[in-house]
Amino acid sequence: MYIYxxxxxTGLIIGSFLNVCIYRIPLEQSIVSPxxxxxxxxxxxxxxxxxxxxxxxxxxxxxxxxxxxxxxxYLVVEILTGIIFLxxxxxxxxxxxYFFYLVLLCILICVTFIDYDYKIxxxxxxxxxxxxxxIYRLIMYxxxxxxxxxxxxxxxxLIGGGFFLLIAIVSNGGMGGxxxxxxxxxxxxxxxxxxxxxxxxxxxxxxxxSMGLLLTKIKTRKDSIPFGPFISLSTAIAIFHYxxxxxxxxxxxxxx
Numbered sequence: 001m002y003i004y005x006x007x008x009x010t011g012l013i014i015g016s017f018l019n020v021c022i023y024r025i026p027l028e029q030s031i032v033s034p035x036x037x038x039x040x041x042x043x044x045x046x047x048x049x050x051x052x053x054x055x056x057x058x059x060x061x062x063x064x065x066x067x068x069x070x071x072x073x074y075l076v077v078e079i080l081t082g083i084i085f086l087x088x089x090x091x092x093x094x095x096x097x098y099f100f101y102l103v104l105l106c107i108l109i110c111v112t113f114i115d116y117d118y119k120i121x122x123x124x125x126x127x128x129x130x131x132x133x134x135i136y137r138l139i140m141y142x143x144x145x146x147x148x149x150x151x152x153x154x155x156x157x158l159i160g161g162g163f164f165l166l167i168a169i170v171s172n173g174g175m176g177g178x179x180x181x182x183x184x185x186x187x188x189x190x191x192x193x194x195x196x197x198x199x200x201x202x203x204x205x206x207x208x209x210s211m212g213l214l215l216t217k218i219k220t221r222k223d224s225i226p227f228g229p230f231i232s233l234s235t236a237i238a239i240f241h242y243x244x245x246x247x248x249x250x251x252x253x254x255x256x
Contacts, residue, residue: 007086007221008083008086009052009082010082011082012081014054014106016052016111016133018110021110022109022114022117023073025114026120038068039142041068042191043063053078053079056070073113076177077113078084081109084167088102088239096144101239104239108236111125111228114230119226120176120221121176121178121181121228125182146211149202152191154192155174155191156192157188159192159199160184160185160186160188161184161187164181164183168180189194190235191241197236198234201233201238202231202233202234203228203230205234206228209225209230
């Protein structure tokens with residue numbers, strides 16, 4: 001029981017750091033300096049102001065110094081990260097797979113909220129993903145004696161990026177360059193099988209969500225909707241349920 005609490009609270013702490021990345025990276029600010037401070041009154045925050053979740057609750061969602069309301073987004077990101085840490089631990093245990101998917105999903109949390117706010121996917125996250133993938137495979141090759149499946153990596157890269165590039169060309173820019181690079185990076189990391197599923201799920205989820213926004217008149221046909229969150233959600237689904245979805249699909253096909 002204690003290990004689950006430790007994993008969850010570690011996720012809350014990392015989620016607090018991800019909040020800094022989500023806020024500062026699109027503004028091209030350093031994530032290291034200056035230290036954490038109120039974005040309204042610029043007052044440096046004390047340790048007691050930075051305890052994930054609990055500080056926000058204790059301060060009633062307001063800055064201790066200027067009383068400006070703190071966006072609930074910070075709480076959402078911290079709790080979401082904690083839940084992801086815990087769910088991955090429950091599925092993979094304290095394994096190499098656990099840490100591999102952990103870093104990837106942390107990158108995607110940042111991508112999701114930045115794309116939602118600014119409709120951009122910063123290249124920093126794409127480069128981080130590619131670099132991380134190279135380091136991970138080298139570690140697996142050197143220390144775990146696992147061969148590098150070059151064909152799977154290249155196919156994932158080409159299918160992920162190439163398919164979305166084709167859509168962008170056919171739709172005359174309907175798909176952003178950041179989405180293309182994100183899918184290429186995910187294909188490089190996860191291989192062609194998972195990227196095919198992610199592609200299908202992202203369009204299915206995106207279509208359903210977009211239709212809901214149109215029907216409720218929250219968005220119009222002229223409004224652009226960021227696609228990064230759909231890719232991120234689809235990736236999480238593929239990580240947790242790839243085998244289950246493929247098993248269900250094959251059973252469905254054979255039963256027809």
